[in-house]
Amino acid sequence: MILINEEQNHKSKILIADDSEMNRAILADMLGDSYEIIEAENGLEAIAAIQKYSIELSLILLDIVMPEMDGFGVLDTMNKRRWIDDIPVIMISAESSPATIERAYELGVTDFISRPFDAMIVQRRVINTILLYAKQKKLMGLVADQIYEKEQNNSLMIDILSHIVGFKNGESAQHVLHVRVLTELLLDALVQHTDQYRLTWSDISGISIASALHDIGKIGIPSEILNKPGKLTDEEFEIMKSHSVIGADILKDLPVHQNEPLVKAAYEICRWHHERWDGRGYPDGLKGDEIPISAQIVALADVYDALTSERVYKPPFSHDEAVKMILNHECGVFNPLLMDCLRDISDTLKASTSEHSLLDVSNSRENRGIVEEMVRHKELAASERTLRLLEQERMKNSFYATLTHEIQFEYTALPAMVSISAWGAQLLGLEEIIMDPFHSPAAAAVMERADMCKLAKKLSRTTPEHPNAQQDCVVTRDGERRWFRIVVRSMWSAESDPHFTGCIGKAMDIHDSRMMLDDLERKASHDALTGLYNHAHAKTIIQQRMDDHPGSSFALVMIDLDHFKDANDTYGHQFGDQVLLYMADSLRQSIRGSDIAVRVGGDEFLIFLEYKQGLEPIIQRIFTSLCGQVEDFHISVSMGISRATGADLCYEDLFHQADQALYRAKQSGRGQYFFYDDSMEATLSTVSPIESNHKSGHSAKKKEG
Amino acid sequence: MTIQECYAALHGDYEDVLNRLRSDRLVQKFMFKFLDDPSYGTLCTSMAEKNREEAFRAAHTIKGVCQNLSFTKLYRSADALCEALRNDWAPNAEALAEAVHADYQATVSAIREFQEAQG
Numbered sequence: 001m002i003l004i005n006e007e008q009n010h011k012s013k014i015l016i017a018d019d020s021e022m023n024r025a026i027l028a029d030m031l032g033d034s035y036e037i038i039e040a041e042n043g044l045e046a047i048a049a050i051q052k053y054s055i056e057l058s059l060i061l062l063d064i065v066m067p068e069m070d071g072f073g074v075l076d077t078m079n080k081r082r083w084i085d086d087i088p089v090i091m092i093s094a095e096s097s098p099a100t101i102e103r104a105y106e107l108g109v110t111d112f113i114s115r116p117f118d119a120m121i122v123q124r125r126v127i128n129t130i131l132l133y134a135k136q137k138k139l140m141g142l143v144a145d146q147i148y149e150k151e152q153n154n155s156l157m158i159d160i161l162s163h164i165v166g167f168k169n170g171e172s173a174q175h176v177l178h179v180r181v182l183t184e185l186l187l188d189a190l191v192q193h194t195d196q197y198r199l200t201w202s203d204i205s206g207i208s209i210a211s212a213l214h215d216i217g218k219i220g221i222p223s224e225i226l227n228k229p230g231k232l233t234d235e236e237f238e239i240m241k242s243h244s245v246i247g248a249d250i251l252k253d254l255p256v257h258q259n260e261p262l263v264k265a266a267y268e269i270c271r272w273h274h275e276r277w278d279g280r281g282y283p284d285g286l287k288g289d290e291i292p293i294s295a296q297i298v299a300l301a302d303v304y305d306a307l308t309s310e311r312v313y314k315p316p317f318s319h320d321e322a323v324k325m326i327l328n329h330e331c332g333v334f335n336p337l338l339m340d341c342l343r344d345i346s347d348t349l350k351a352s353t354s355e356h357s358l359l360d361v362s363n364s365r366e367n368r369g370i371v372e373e374m375v376r377h378k379e380l381a382a383s384e385r386t387l388r389l390l391e392q393e394r395m396k397n398s399f400y401a402t403l404t405h406e407i408q409f410e411y412t413a414l415p416a417m418v419s420i421s422a423w424g425a426q427l428l429g430l431e432e433i434i435m436d437p438f439h440s441p442a443a444a445a446v447m448e449r450a451d452m453c454k455l456a457k458k459l460s461r462t463t464p465e466h467p468n469a470q471q472d473c474v475v476t477r478d479g480e481r482r483w484f485r486i487v488v489r490s491m492w493s494a495e496s497d498p499h500f501t502g503c504i505g506k507a508m509d510i511h512d513s514r515m516m517l518d519d520l521e522r523k524a525s526h527d528a529l530t531g532l533y534n535h536a537h538a539k540t541i542i543q544q545r546m547d548d549h550p551g552s553s554f555a556l557v558m559i560d561l562d563h564f565k566d567a568n569d570t571y572g573h574q575f576g577d578q579v580l581l582y583m584a585d586s587l588r589q590s591i592r593g594s595d596i597a598v599r600v601g602g603d604e605f606l607i608f609l610e611y612k613q614g615l616e617p618i619i620q621r622i623f624t625s626l627c628g629q630v631e632d633f634h635i636s637v638s639m640g641i642s643r644a645t646g647a648d649l650c651y652e653d654l655f656h657q658a659d660q661a662l663y664r665a666k667q668s669g670r671g672q673y674f675f676y677d678d679s680m681e682a683t684l685s686t687v688s689p690i691e692s693n694h695k696s697g698h699s700a701k702k703k704e705g
Numbered sequence: 706m707t708i709q710e711c712y713a714a715l716h717g718d719y720e721d722v723l724n725r726l727r728s729d730r731l732v733q734k735f736m737f738k739f740l741d742d743p744s745y746g747t748l749c750t751s752m753a754e755k756n757r758e759e760a761f762r763a764a765h766t767i768k769g770v771c772q773n774l775s776f777t778k779l780y781r782s783a784d785a786l787c788e789a790l791r792n793d794w795a796p797n798a799e800a801l802a803e804a805v806h807a808d809y810q811a812t813v814s815a816i817r818e819f820q821e822a823q824g
Contacts, residue, residue, distance in 0.1 A: 020766040022742050026735055026773055030726075065765045094769045116772040118725040 011036045012058035012130055017046035017074065018092070019066040027061060027092070030119040031126060043069025044415060047077055048433040051412075051419055055086050058130045062109070064093040064100065069415065075107035077415065084108040088129045092117070175305055176212050182301035184208040185348060189341035190297070197293045203261070207294045210266035214273045214298050217247025244274050245283050268292040273299045276332035288335075296335050300342065303331045304349075319350045405509055411437070411488075412502035418443070424507070428477060446476050455486060462490040464498050472514070475507065482511035527599040529577060530584035535606075538598040542608045543651045545596075550646035555615055557607040557622065558640045558658040559587075562670045564603035567633050575631070582630045590625040606658075615643065623673055638665040639673035708733060711819035715812040716778035725775075733823075735774055736816055742770060745809055752802050761790040764805070779808040 014031065016024045017040040028037045038053065040046040043066050050057065064071035071091060078084040084107075091104045094115040101112050110129050113122060187204045190197065199207075218226060221243050225236045232240060247270030251263055272286060272295035279287035281299075291299075307322035317325065323346060325331060327339060407424030411417070418437045425432040428446050437443045438452060451473035458469040467490040475484040488505035492498035525537035533541070546554060561583060568576040580603065587597045587605060595609040611618060619641055628635045640662025642654050649657075661676040668674070708729065712719035719732075726732050748763035750756075764787040771780035782804040789795035 019762065020742070020744065020770055022735065022738055022770045023766075023773065025738065026726075026731075029731055029734075065762055067759075067762060094765065094772055115769050116721075116725055116775065119727045119731075 012134075013038055013053060013056050014126070015040060015046065015049050015053070015057050015060045017041075017043065017049075017060065017066065017071070018063035020063075023063070026117060027122065030117065030122045032123075035126075042066045043071065043074045044417075044435050046074050047415055048417065048419075048435060050078065050083055050087065051417070052433060054083075057087050058133065059126060060087055060089045061126075062089050062091050064091065064095050064104075072103065072107065075104070075109065079108060080414070081412075088133050090125060090129060175309065176215070178305040178309070179214060179298060179301045180208055180211050182304060182349075183211040183297055185345045186297045186301060186338065186341050189344040190293075190337070192344075193337060193340060199293070203265075206262050207265050207269070207297065210262055210269050210294065211298045211301065213247065213251070213266040214269045214302060215243065215247065216250060217243035217245065217270060220246035220250075241274070241282050244271055247271070265294050268295045269298045271295070273302055275299065277335050278333040281332060296338060300326070300334050300338050304342070307331070319346070407484075407507040408505070409507070410502065410504050413500060428475070447473065455488070459488060459490055459503055460500075464490075464492045467492070467503075472510065477509075482509055483514045484508060485510045530580060530599050532584050532587070532597050532599045532605070535598060535600045538596060538606065538608070539651055542596060543647075545608070545610075546644065546647040546651070549610070552610050552646060553612070553615075554608065554610055554644050554646075554654075555619070556642050556644075556654045556658045557609070557619065557673075558600075558655075558662040559605040559607065559626065560638045560662055560666065561603040561605075562636045562638055567630075571631075571633065575633075579630050579633060579635065582628065582635070583626070586626050586628060590622045606655075615641075619673060636671040638662060638670045640665055640676065641673060642676040706819045706822040708736075708819065711736075711815050712775075714815035714818070715776060716808075717812075718775040718777050722773075722775035725773075732774070737820060739770065739774060739776075740813060740816060740820075742767075744770070748802070748805070752799070755794065757790055757794050761787060764790060767805070767809075776812055779805070779812045782808045 011034065013036045015038045016027050018024045018027070019041050021041070024039050024041075028039075031037065035058075038049055038057075040049050045068075046060070046062070047069070050060070062071045062074060069077075071093070075084070075089065078087070078089070088110040089108065090111045090113060091101075091109045092113045092115070093100070096114040104112055110132075111125050113125060184204065187199065187207060191199050191204070221240060225232065225239055228236070248267050251267045251270060254263060269292075271283070272281075272291050275281035275284065275286045275291045275295060276299070277288060277291070277296075279285050281291075303326060304322055307317045307325060308319060310316045323342060326334065326342065407427060408421040409424065410419050416436050416438065418434045420428070420430060420432055420434070422432060430442055430446060434440050434443050438449070438456070443452070451471070454473070455469070455471045458471060462469050468487065469490070470485065470487045472483060472485050474481045476482075484507045486505060486507045488503045490503045491501045493501050525533060527534045542556075561579070564576065564579065567579050580599075583603075583605060584597075584599065587607065591597055591607055591609065595607060598606040598608070600606050607622065609618065619639070623637070623639060626635070626637045640658045640660065642649075642657035642661060644654050657676040657680075660680040661674040664674045664680055665672050674680075706714075709719050712722075722732050723729065726735075744763045744766040748760060748767065751759035751763055764783050768780055768783035768787050771777075771783055782801065786798065786801040786805050789798045789801050795801075
């Protein structure tokens with residue numbers, strides 16, 4: 001896959017950093033069409049371009065005198081970020097003093113060309129430098145490719161195929177993986193026995209990878225047949241058997257890659273992995289070595305794994321039982337040579353079925369291979385391998401990021417710069433690279449500066465041991481303000497006294513879930529009709545308020561709407577609701593910001609307030625302001641008030657006392673208020689179980705209020 | 706007017722530039738491009754504003770471009786101005802800038818004349 005990419009982009013990329021457009025144009029013209037030219041007109045742009053293209057750059061032609069950041073600044077940064085190890089730099093300048101040239105070489109430039117440019121010299125030096133680096137890279141690449149081509153193709157293909165087939169057929173996901181490992185083991189054993197099949201190392205790799213495709217035809221088999229728990233009828237079995245041809249047809253109809261060895265191997269495997277050595281298999285009844293060796297091996301692997309795995313219709317057989325059954329031709333006849341191979345790998349298989357899974361065997365096997373290769377090509381492979389792995393990680397991350405709609409970014413402190421993943425930048429309408437983000441108007445249009453500073457502050461409190469920080473903030477996306485959660489991890493230099501170098505991070509759009517949460521929270525804590533707090537939530541916050549202010553004086557005012565039942569009975573519930581809304585509104589207007597207004601339920605309300613001195617005037621004011629008129633209905637209230645200092649009473653007691661005072665108020669003819677005193681201790685409660693009888697009795701008697 | 710005559714008029718070294726760029730087409734292309742180069746404008750502004758760093762960079766750019774095009778006379782005056790501004794504002798900076806102005810005008814009018822002759 002990587003090879004294909006390289007072929008597509010075979011033009012080497014050269015970065016020309018020079019503040020004069022003329023000079024860039026002259027150089028570009030001298031280099032001609034053989035290169036892809038990227039231009040930067042100052043040092044910061046050069047850094048941004050290096051950050052973006054990284055090792056895709058074959059060469060940098062760097063001017064010294066430039067605005068923003070000069071050529072030496074660029075070299076400094078390239079040294080700090082270790083880019084200078086991978087990307088050759090040719091310095092170009094009219095500055096030709098020996099001190100300048102020496103400094104440039106010290107900072108790691110490969111060559112120095114002074115003005116005026118001579119087309120031939122520029123061309124030759126560029127070609128030489130690129131060739132020199134390319135040769136080295138190619139060597140590294142050759143080794144690395146051999147080792148990792150396998151790994152990369154494997155993981156990707158197997159993942160995809162296991163999922164496709166497994167999706168359709170519950171039991172197959174593991175099976176695909178097992179067959180691959182078995183195929184590889186059998187092939188290794190086979191080449192040790194004979195060279196009659198002329199299998200190269202890459203054939204083995206290809207067949208093993210292609211083995212993952214052996215059952216793709218099953219996606220064309222109806223699920224009822226595929227997953228039928230009982231025995232298949234003859235007719236169903238015929239349909240089931242067609243999966244080998246279906247799979248082969250899928251591959252044959254591929255519009256591209258027909259000549260890829262991998263696709264050819266896959267075709268053979270799909271079509272013929274149910275053929276048998278004696279010609280009694282299907283679909284074509286091929287015999288002996290008419291069956292391609294790839295298909296012979298996968299057929300054996302397939303059978304072995306089917307035997308040793310549990311199926312709906314059978315328990316798993318042990319390794320010994322399975323081998324015995326295969327040798328006895330209970331699952332058809334196989335190539336005798338392959339029977340030898342099966343015996344050869346018996347120990348490995350036995351160990352794997354009893355202790356580890358087959359996949360462990362495969363991993364340790366591959367790792368061993370890799371380690372051996374690494375030792376042999378140590379100095380070449382190390383950096384390339386790291387790059388490959390990084391590239392793989394990057395691919396993975398960006399894949400997951402698109403799935404989860406995350407925006408990934410990286411911040412470097414020197415120079416101050418944010419690079420955003422392509423997808424994220426597009427989403428936010430930003431450039432992928434933002435220089436000096438704290439002063440960038442583009443960045444400020446997306447995220448408020450205050451939030452940036454807050455995040456920076458949190459980041460500054462991180463340490464190498466505790467590098468993570470998080471912040472929720474509003475981000476403007478397509479002109480819409482949405483909540484995002486930003487998670488960052490600070491990065492530190494590798495020295496013994498590490499210093500902050502920047503951070504990596506991601507931003508997730510949590511707007512919908514946050515809105516939902518807010519809504520749920522509001523619903524849970526507020527009364528649906530009036531929008532006041534509900535009683536359950538009020539209890540918690542009132543108790544909290546009392547606990548937090550132990551020295552303060554508090555009052556709890558219970559309020560009951562007089563004759564509310566009449567309003568309901570006479571004018572209907574809709575009117576009743578209107579009265580309640582009117583009450584809630586009056587309550588809101590009669591209290592101060594810090595007071596708490598609550599609908600306890602029905603026509604009962606509650607106010608909790610803190611007071612310094614003179615509670616009575618406050619109560620009087622509230623009492624008066626609550627009276628009013630809704631259409632023909634005259635509103636009056638009865639109130640009971642209890643008092644507490646700090647948390648000397650718990651909420652329940654305070655509530656109980658206010659309730660008793662309210663009862664007294666109602667008993668005394670309504671339309672008035674009472675403060676709780678100890679004489680009321682034994683009285684009844686308005687919210688006690690007998691309340692409703694009592695209340696209705698009252699209101700029936702006093703219709704006029 | 707031929708390109709050689711044009712180079713003679715602006716006191717440049719045609720042979721040298723042709724040796725380096727290796728094609729008349731390129732020489733001509735960049736000569737015309739020189740007319741659009743903003744560095745001279747930047748130099749005038751920054752000299753007027755006494756912005757030493759920017760004036761230095763502009764003079765430096767003009768010098769580099771002239772060097773590449775073998776505009777020898779303008780190259781020399783730009784080089785002198787460059788050195789006069791490199792570390793501080795030398796007393797003769799304004800006088801040297803005047804020389805650059807004169808040479809620049811002469812260079813530009815020679816190129817324009819050649820351009821018109823080309824049609």
